[in-house]
Amino acid sequence: MKHIRLTRYRKWRNVFHQSWMMIALLAMLFIPLVLVAxxxxxxxxxxxxxxxxxxxxxxxxxxxxSRFGFLPFIVSSLWITILSLLISAPVCLLTAIHLTQYAKRWVLRIMHPVIDILAGIPSVIFGVWGILVIVPFISHQLGPLFGKSVSGYSILAGAFVLSIMIIPFMLNMLIDIIKAVPNELQEASLSLGASKWQTIKFVVVRKALPGIVSSFGLGMSRAFGETIAVLMVVGNVTRIPTGVFQPGYPLPALIANNYGEMLSIPLYDSALMLAALILFLVVLMFNVFSRFLILKAETH
Amino acid sequence: MNNKISIHNLCLSIDRQPILKNVSLNIPTNKITVILGPSGCGKTTLLKSLNRLTDLIPGVQQSGEIMLDGVNILNGNQDLVDIRQKMGLLAQRPYPLPMNIYKNITYGLRISGRRNRQFLDKRVEHYLKMVNLWDEVKDRLKDPASALSIGQQQRLCLARGLAVDPEIILADEPTSSLDPISSKLIEEKFLELKSQYTIVLVTHILRQARRMADYVVFMYLGEVIEQGTPDELFNNPQHPVTKSYLSGQFY
Structure with missing residues (x-):
């Protein structure tokens, strides 16, 4: 009798635990849907x-x-995102290759936590650092070098700060991706008389290419949505930027700067919501595309 | 007997853990030398030390001599590319390079600067015919090599290794992931190839060793226990460990 009660109790407990985990999962899936809706x-x-x-x-x-043209914001966002990727992608790829292929084992062991710490630095700190270091550097050194007199608050400053922020994020992925290339493949290439560099170039990078591209894609979606650090150094001027030294006004900054200010104008409120929707859809697109590449690479 | 490679007192350790202990042996020219022994006895490591792939292992330490045509390849000033091009490696599982069939065969040639299209075409056909793969793939040379079956991939890897014109073939349990028919093809190929190449075959399959060997080396726990002709070793083993291995008491 006691045994049966226990069994039943156990069964219900099991059902209970399973169901609350299910509820947590559903809630997690449900929230983005509600958000988009x-x-x-x-x-x-x-x-x-x-x-x-x-x-x-x-x-x-x-x-x-009541004239709402989003082009300056969209163009600013794209400029900053692409520029930051151009700066960070080569650095990340070369660092990842060095750490996985050339560096001693202990270097990688030390670098893993270091990269994690870098990835965990709050973005406002990067913003402050940008104001203190990058903006004056562009204003005093880089600008004059190109014969321009600029304030330093610019697309370039935003891209710089952003690239520093996404480097640890992409680097972690790249290290894992490159480490996953089987050793035997490298041995095959080496035993055919390839040098180490040829092996890395033709075999390791080639094999890891889908993963590399998708990690760049994920880095881009991260960069596209980054708000506070960029907002602090980018100048926030509503104009289509025509050069990297000019200020810009990316989408996330638009929302963060203005939301809550002029809610008495319903169309303005609605416009900021549309900006958020565009942001969401673009980031979603980057993500889906990157995941798709990873999936394709895995099934091959 | 002419020796292509002779190894003297080769010791190898990884992170101070000894893997090969004082290995000395001779590998005769244009013969099949079979390295036999249970899993984990150091066969693969010994094979990889021959073309210095062991350099890649983190924490590795080597001492002793590996004489290839009278030159010690463990000597620091040896050109690794030269050494490795003299040996084709066939691994336990086929690892086709991430490119198409044609480029897999020509990889070794292209990286050493041979780019003449006609020359490459001829080589591809020649070596694919040599491993009986030509008829199966001649219409899809531009397909990714990963689309081939495992047995075809292994023959492709053999052709790829032969295409750089090596003198030695290193084979590390080359049939262990293959079906019986593909295994038979590889074995037959080896018996054909031994007139032109020196072959070192690592295996733990006793029957394969009996079928293939001209010279047998038996290893156990990182040491060479016994070596000799198949007749000596299989029919009249001297060492008790060899005897119990041959009688199937351990694998």
Whole structure:
């Protein structure tokens, strides 16, 4: 009798535990959906009043006279993201190759926690560092070098700060990806008379290429959404930037700077929601594309 | 008997853990030398030390001599590329390079600067025919090598190794991941190839050793226990460990 009760109790306990884990999972899946639905609902107001094409490709941003052209923000975001990737990608790739192929084992053992710590530094600290170091450097050294008199608050400053921030993030992935290339493959290449560098170039990097590209993609989606550090150094001027020394105004900064300020204007409120939606969709796209590449690489 | 390679007192340790202990042996020219022994006895390490792939192992220490054509290759000033091009390696599992079939065969040639298209085409056909793979792949040379079956991949790897014109073939349990028919193909190929190449075959399959060997080396726990002709070793083993291994008391 006692035994049966215990068994039943155990069974219910099991069901209970399974179900709350299920609920946690569903909640986790549910929240982004609610988020997107909310953004779509809120931005409907603007989309009903203005054609989407005009919103995306007009550069006229004057919310008070209800003209909402997102182009300056989208272009700024793309500039900064691509530039930061151009700076960080080669550094990351070469560092990862060095750490996995050339460095002594203890170097990699030390570097792993160091990279994790770098990845954990709050972004506002990078922002402050950008204001204290990068902005004056661009204003006093780099700008004059190219014959320009600039304030330093620029696309380039944003890209610099951002690249430093995404380096540890991408580096961790790249190390794992390159380490996953089988040793035997390198042995095969070496035993055919290839030098170490030829082996890395033709075999290791080639084999890891889908993973490398997708880690860059994930780094890009990270960079695209980064807000505070970029906002602090990028200048926040609503104009399509035509050069890297000019200030820009990326999408996340637009939302962070203005949300909560002018909610009395419903269209403005709606416009910021649309900005958030665009941001979300672009980052989602980067992510899906990168995951797709990883998946393709794994099935091959 | 002419010796292609002779090893004197080779000791190898990884992180101070001895893997090879005082190994001395001779590898005769144009014969199949079989290195036999249970798993973990150091066969693969010995094989890889011949073309200095052991250099890649972190924490490795080597001493002794490996004389290749009278030159000690453990000597620091030896050109590794030269040494390695003299030996083709066939691993336990095929590892096709991440490129197409054609490029897999021509890889070794291209990195040493041979780029003449006609020359490369001829080499590809020649070596693929040599391993009986030509008819199966001649219409899809541009397909990724990973699309081939495991048995085909292993023959591709053999052809790839032969294409750089080595003098020695190092084979590390080359049939262990293959089906019986593919295994038979590889074995037959080896018996054909031994007139032109010196072959070192690592195996733990006793019957394969009996079928293939001209000279047998039996290893146990990092030491060479016994070596000799197949007749001496299989029919009249001297050492008690060899006797019990041959009678199937351990693997």
């Amino acid at each position: 909310g953004l779509i609902m809120k931005s409907m107001l603007l989309l009903e009043n203005h054609p989407l094409f005009e919103l995306l490709f007009s550069s006229d941003w004057s919310p008070l006279s």
